[in-house]
Amino acid sequence: MAGVGYLINNFTMFLSKGFANPFFIYLAILILIGELSLCLWLLLKGIDSSKLVNS
Structure with a gap:
């Protein structure tokens, strides 16, 4: 959503x-919704530590 908002704004x-x-x-407003949803997704999802490989 944010990417589309940025493209329309620049155009x-x-x-x-x-x-x-x-x-x-x-x-x-469209860009804010897109950016906030991405931030919330990253905060809630976090890092899946079970997929990390110890080297």
């Missing part, structure tokens, strides 16, 4: 050089 900024992106607030 609209490219099309409207020098102007404020009117869709940024909506895209920021």
Whole structure:
């Protein structure tokens, strides 16, 4: 979700050089949801220590 938000934001900024992106607030919400969901997933999932190999 965040990646799609970043792509749309960059594409609209490219099309409207020098102007404020009117869709940024909506895209920021999409990006925030994507980034937070990734952070929460990594915090909750953690590292599966049973798959770690002791060398």
